[in-house]
Amino acid sequence: MSTHLIAFFTLREALRRRVVLAAALLTLGYLVLYGVGVWFGYRDLQETQGGPPGLTEGVVSLMLVGGLWSLNFIASVLAVFLSVGALSGEVDQGTLHAIAARPVRRSEIVLGKFVGFTLMLAVFIGVSASLMILIVAVITGEIVGGSWAGPFLMLLASMLLIGLALAGSSRLSPLPNGVIVFTLYATALIGGVIEQIGDVLESAVMFNIGVFSSVLVPTRAMWDMASAQLATGGFVGELSAGPFGASNPPSGWMLLIAFLHLALTLGFALRAFQRRDF
Amino acid sequence: MSQPAAIHLSGVSKRYGRTLAVDDVSLSVAHGEVFGFLGPNGAGKSTIVKMVLGLTYPTAGEIEVLGQPVGSLAARAEVGYLPETFRFHDWLTASELLHFHARLARVPANARTERVPDLLELVGLKDRANDRISTFSKGMMQRVGLAQALVGEPRLVILDEPTSALDPIGRRDVRDRIRELGERGVTVFLNSHLLSEVEQVCDRVAIIDHGSIVAEGKLDELLNAQEIELRAGEGAEAAARKILGKGGVRKVNGRLRVRVANDDETARLIRRMVEAGVPVYDVRQIGDSLEDLFVRVAERGDV
Ligand SMILES: Nc1ncnc2c1ncn2[C@@H]1O[C@H](COP(=O)(O)OP(=O)(O)OP(=O)(O)O)[C@@H](O)[C@H]1O
Ligand SMILES: [Mg+2]
Numbered sequence: 001m002s003t004h005l006i007a008f009f010t011l012r013e014a015l016r017r018r019v020v021l022a023a024a025l026l027t028l029g030y031l032v033l034y035g036v037g038v039w040f041g042y043r044d045l046q047e048t049q050g051g052p053p054g055l056t057e058g059v060v061s062l063m064l065v066g067g068l069w070s071l072n073f074i075a076s077v078l079a080v081f082l083s084v085g086a087l088s089g090e091v092d093q094g095t096l097h098a099i100a101a102r103p104v105r106r107s108e109i110v111l112g113k114f115v116g117f118t119l120m121l122a123v124f125i126g127v128s129a130s131l132m133i134l135i136v137a138v139i140t141g142e143i144v145g146g147s148w149a150g151p152f153l154m155l156l157a158s159m160l161l162i163g164l165a166l167a168g169s170s171r172l173s174p175l176p177n178g179v180i181v182f183t184l185y186a187t188a189l190i191g192g193v194i195e196q197i198g199d200v201l202e203s204a205v206m207f208n209i210g211v212f213s214s215v216l217v218p219t220r221a222m223w224d225m226a227s228a229q230l231a232t233g234g235f236v237g238e239l240s241a242g243p244f245g246a247s248n249p250p251s252g253w254m255l256l257i258a259f260l261h262l263a264l265t266l267g268f269a270l271r272a273f274q275r276r277d278f
Numbered sequence: 279m280s281q282p283a284a285i286h287l288s289g290v291s292k293r294y295g296r297t298l299a300v301d302d303v304s305l306s307v308a309h310g311e312v313f314g315f316l317g318p319n320g321a322g323k324s325t326i327v328k329m330v331l332g333l334t335y336p337t338a339g340e341i342e343v344l345g346q347p348v349g350s351l352a353a354r355a356e357v358g359y360l361p362e363t364f365r366f367h368d369w370l371t372a373s374e375l376l377h378f379h380a381r382l383a384r385v386p387a388n389a390r391t392e393r394v395p396d397l398l399e400l401v402g403l404k405d406r407a408n409d410r411i412s413t414f415s416k417g418m419m420q421r422v423g424l425a426q427a428l429v430g431e432p433r434l435v436i437l438d439e440p441t442s443a444l445d446p447i448g449r450r451d452v453r454d455r456i457r458e459l460g461e462r463g464v465t466v467f468l469n470s471h472l473l474s475e476v477e478q479v480c481d482r483v484a485i486i487d488h489g490s491i492v493a494e495g496k497l498d499e500l501l502n503a504q505e506i507e508l509r510a511g512e513g514a515e516a517a518a519r520k521i522l523g524k525g526g527v528r529k530v531n532g533r534l535r536v537r538v539a540n541d542d543e544t545a546r547l548i549r550r551m552v553e554a555g556v557p558v559y560d561v562r563q564i565g566d567s568l569e570d571l572f573v574r575v576a577e578r579g580d581v
């Protein structure tokens with residue numbers, strides 16, 4: 001079995017590539033800005049007298065969820081950028097020829113890349129989310145961030161995109177594949193908004209369009225579940241709906257759909273890549 | 279021959295959309311043979327190589343490699359391949375690339391640490407072992423590619439135009455390496471445009487054109503068919519055609535060029551022409567080189 005060789009190779013490549021360096025620098029800069037924002041926000045919050053009990057905790061939680069939403073977005077973009085040319089792009093460039101001629105199964109190449117990118121994103125989300133929770137804790141003295149399920153759901157969202165991009169990459173060249181994956185990603189985002197509006201307006205059609213988009217690409221739904229896990233504190237949970245999450249998070253069924261989705265995209269990637277000519 | 283061939287193709291075809299890249303090719307390469315595969319651009323050489331490696335799937339036909347069906351992992355562990363494009367992950371250093379391929383080829387760790395520096399020295403990249411491949415020139419990339427092909431100590435080495443980017447010294451080095459491999463009993467399948475290269479190292483060659491094999495055999499046998507140039511009197515052309523009863527007769531600069539199978543045929547031709555009353559003033563043998571053969575085959579589609 002050579003899956004682990006390909007996985008570590010992929011991880012090593014990702015670490016040496018500019019995309020990751022750029023994402024790391026961007027995230028670092030973002031975290032600094034974020035820290036400054038939280039510091040001022042928290043100072044203003046403390047100057048506000050009165051208000052309902054639990055206001056401070058709720059607002060801090062809201063600030064954290066908002067910050068993690070941005071990290072989730074960066075992670076998603078990174079996931080797509082890393083994996084969008086992973087198969088076809090390499091076949092077209094010729095860099096995979098010598099490797100695929102080794103005693104390595106095609107499936108090991110696909111799975112190795114999937115595992116490698118997933119590890120990469122796990123490191124990215126793990127480190128940046130921890131730093132963010134740490135920043136909030138140091139500034140406000142509040143340890144928020146809810147359960148560990150939150151970051152895992154964020155990772156799952158990125159894994160869905162990796163699966164999708166690998167499926168496309170088994171046949172399509174990087175550019176068309178990237179266009180398709182980002183379009184689907186955007187569809188899921190917009191679908192989430194439509195779903196919320198449909199919910200408010202009690203429009204069944206809009207609501208169903210939203211649900212359909214979540215089934216098509218469950219990335220947004222994963223974030224909605226993640227934000228429900230991350231947000232702590234009673235009524236402010238409602239507030240965190242807004243742009244950062246759904247007012248009523250998706251049911252557990254969505255998790256099942258997400259795993260099915262992943263199995264389907266990976267299955268397709270394996271099958272299509274197995275059959276393709278170099 | 280009881281031992282299975284190193285490479286065996288039977289009735290292999292490959293169609294890309296409307297192009298028939300490979301058309302019903304059958305071919306055997308014996309163990310330990312250094313086999314040259316020649317043909318003009320687009321003839322189907324690389325396509326055949328990729329099918330032998332299991333990178334591309336044939337539309338029809340059967341392929342066996344080292345006695346195993348094509349694509350078998352056991353066979354692949356004993357094959358080394360230098361792709362035509364010799365593009366590698368250029369964020370790796372030369373040494374890292376070789377280590378990675380050695381691991382993929384299942385070379386044990388202690389053998390790897392010895393073999394990698396040795397191979398880098400062999401291809402003249404010892405000083406650049408720890409430089410990233412992205413900083414390499416084309417020829418250096420091809421050299422590291424050759425080292426990569428040899429890193430698993432393969433029993434079968436498949437080289438797709440291994441010297442296309444090399445300087446004359448590099449080409450000579452590669453020829454020497456191929457000869458060495460041949461002497462050690464390693465089977466070499468060499469795709470090349472460089473006829474001198476093939477002439478110098480190969481035991482047997484095949485020429486492919488438009489997806490079909492148009493000539494195959496031991497080099498000296500293939501080159502045995504030769505051409506002679508005659509300066510002769512009136513009616514020489516017609517007489518030669520009548521005597522030989524076949525084609526291969528043409529006029530070049532007022533002289534007659536005739537293709538003959540061997541010296542006996544030359545002697546018979548001249549005697550019969552003289553008997554027929556056509557004076558022969560001068561006969562010259564035109565040395566047939568592999569290049570002549572290649573050009574002839576590629577231009578006319580026959581030998
Ligand atoms: N992926 C592909 N899709 C479509 N056609 C292809 C593909 N690969 C090769 N061909 C066609 O198959 C034929 C044989 O190509 P191949 O690369 O095997 O030639 P070659 O003999 O290696 O040529 P060269 O000497 O230029 O390397 C060509 O007509 C080529 O256009
Ligand atoms: Mg070629």
